[in-house]
Amino acid sequence: MSHLLKLLTGPEDIGRSRWFWAAFVAVCVFLFVYPFWLSEFEATNNAYYLLNVPIALGLALLWGYCGILSFGQVAYFGVAGYVYGIVSGNMIGNAAGPIVGSLCGLAVCALTAAIFGYFVFYGRVQNWIVPILTLVLTLLLETFLGQTAGYQWRVGTVQLGGYNGMTGIPAFQVGQLVVTGYSFYYYVLIIVVVGYLSLRVLVNSQYGKVMLAIREDPIRTELLGYDIRARQLVVFVIAAVFAGISGLLYVQWGNYITPSQVGLLQASLPVIWVAVGGRESLLAVLLSTCALNWLNYTLSSEGYQYALIIIGVLLVTVMLFFPDGIIVTLARELPKRGWRALVGLHKGKAG
Amino acid sequence: MDSFATIVSILYQFATNGAFLLLSALGLIVILGMMNIINLAHGELMMMGAYTASIAWHRGVPFWLCAILAFLVVALFGALLERTIVRRFYGRELGALVVTWGISLILSQGALTVFGPFLPAIPIPGGSIALGQYSFSVYWLTVIALACVLIAGLWALYNYTTFGLQARAAMQNPAMARALGVDTGRVYMLTFSLGAGLAGFSGALFAPTVSIAPFMGQQFVAPAFITVVVGGATNVIIGALGSSLLLSLIKTPIGFVFGAFVGTVALLLAALVIIRLMPDGVSAVLQRLIDRRNRFA
């Protein structure tokens, strides 16, 4: 138990002091209690800001801690969502449907990632190839799903729906409890907190420390006796599964999914959330994802086009002036230099 | 007589696919080979070229001039991008990827906001030539010829001009090149500009064949990236040529039987297999063959 505690509070993420953990617990308690003051609609909205956290955390793990940039995490988001829709849609009336559907969704994510990862990591390709091929994969998935309109495109009783997407996806269900509204909020909150803490344990573990070494210098790490290909593959699959978790939460929230969820614009979002927060810290990414999702939602009420331009500008600005991410840079510099930390920050290390 | 026409038709298919891949990827490869940067705004630069062509054409400018104009406008824009943003990311490949993606978001969304969802189309210039039961588009034949001319022109540029020499020096060893008096900053800017201009030119060439919309660049992104990945960065010209030919060899029969989309999927699968066998791309393999031949010459 004390070993687990040590892993939890390890140095590979922001925040180690008692004050930090006290604040963390306080925020968690607040988040649990907060819905009593909210309507069901507002609670579900807040859940929406949270459900994108897993995919961002997975990308942070992959990119920030292991040095592998994937532009196509949303492909696994979509795969999980569609597979869940197909499986649980065919099992309507069966209370185990959603659970089976969720497991299938995550399993297919893991399998797809494993196959793709095998070709990429065991081929020892150059670093820039991974972002390109993952992007291509998700674009092709979008094109494929987009042309599945028509009755012949169905699995069992569930239609894929082409560009209009799949509708009528069942909510998650545990026994007789259908998870919507308030219960959905708690469901997402628990998953996010547990997910974050598990990844925190992972990065502080021995396995996590070797990930850092692989990020820094793969050849040196291999020459210490590690099979880096296998480890990169494992981290890639973990990131895909976390992306899939977000996908599941999304369809269980909105009961629909369209091919645009795996398209170019959507694919850019996790990269933006992670870059803005700071890819080398899980906590920074958790915070930035919630904040940016809230921002996106608020801005799109004004007009979707402008929201994306603003986000594009934000990305470019952050890459120029806060290459390590806003939250990570502040967390590193404020303790050292106070407000003067905000000057001369573009000398960080993106890449 | 009929089988001759069939053979010509097959060659035509093969050449059109190859030209499509080559032109889609050319701007990207030029930049990659020089600066190890993948420009994710590539699709949007092509879109910009198409937009320039459409606007110019609908003001009465002859099409061939529209294409040249597209090259110039986008090349200028590329120089601007390089000066202000891209040059801060040399040596930081992944950072460059992310920032060019941000730029692509701004450009595509910006185009939507400023110009609306569509620009008026350009009809395909030229008619068609009939041979047996097949008809071949004069326009595509011209595009194929243009692709050959472009690649030959780039070859000449890199191997027979001072700029080309300086560019190759900067590619191989920037510090040494600088020590010898090469202004690498200028070389990088001109190269990025050239790559952007080529993207704009390709976009203008493809404009009559697609609908001209803010996200039109997307359809070229997947094929372009696959071509670049298979080509590799060792030798820009050879990689581009070898890769488009190889991939066209794969796409043409599969696309013919199963349709264009399956053809593109086959390209991705082929790319995965090819990089497993040749991690540094076709250009690395071809470069080694050339070196070996030179040694024993």
Add this chain to the structure above:
Amino acid sequence: MTDPILRTVGLTKNFDGVVATNDVSISVPGGELRCIIGPNGAGKSTLFSLLCGIHRADAGRVLLKGEDVTRLLAFQRVRRGIGLTFQTNRAFHRLSVRQNLDAVLQIMRADRPADADQRYRFALDRFGLDPDSEMLAKELPHHRLQWLEMAMVLAAGPDIILLDEPTAGMSTEETLQTGAVLKHLNSSGLTIVVVEHDVAFVRDVAQRITVMHQGRIFAEGTVKEITEHADVRRIYLGQA
């Protein structure tokens, strides 16, 4: 007669037409401290990369403790007991000393020699490395950075280590100290092969010297034999 711990047979490697190593056959008995010297471009670093599996040889075989490892990948060879430090320091510069040393803790081999742990701790102690230090590796003075990489390689408990110019850039003091540590490690049974240019260092630590020149083994012998070898002088100083 036990197998030499490391043996190569006819190792040859081309890089795009340049012959880096040409039919190199060496044999290192267990427990020896061997120095490899030779003018720049002689193929010493290439030989190391071939031994470890960073590059695949075009011809020839590598035998580690009697086993043919030529077809094995780098990490598989390391797991069989060989370690390497690079000519340009490759400790993890952006990570702290603690993170550098933490990264190696997972590769304690099942069949590590019994005194592997002892050697590692000895190196940490004599090299003045603090496994809890949060100082970034790149902030270490150069010699300590070199020592850090050496300690990391020792953590895996290798039976033989290859050091590529470990004392380059070190002062005389630091070179002497490195030599002392290496000799002590060697006396505990660790086989060490060092590529070096520093003549005093070589004289101090070597039990046997191999001279390479233009990709081939040029000469081999004891310190006395090599330092008095007229041809060795010639290749270093040019035709007299």
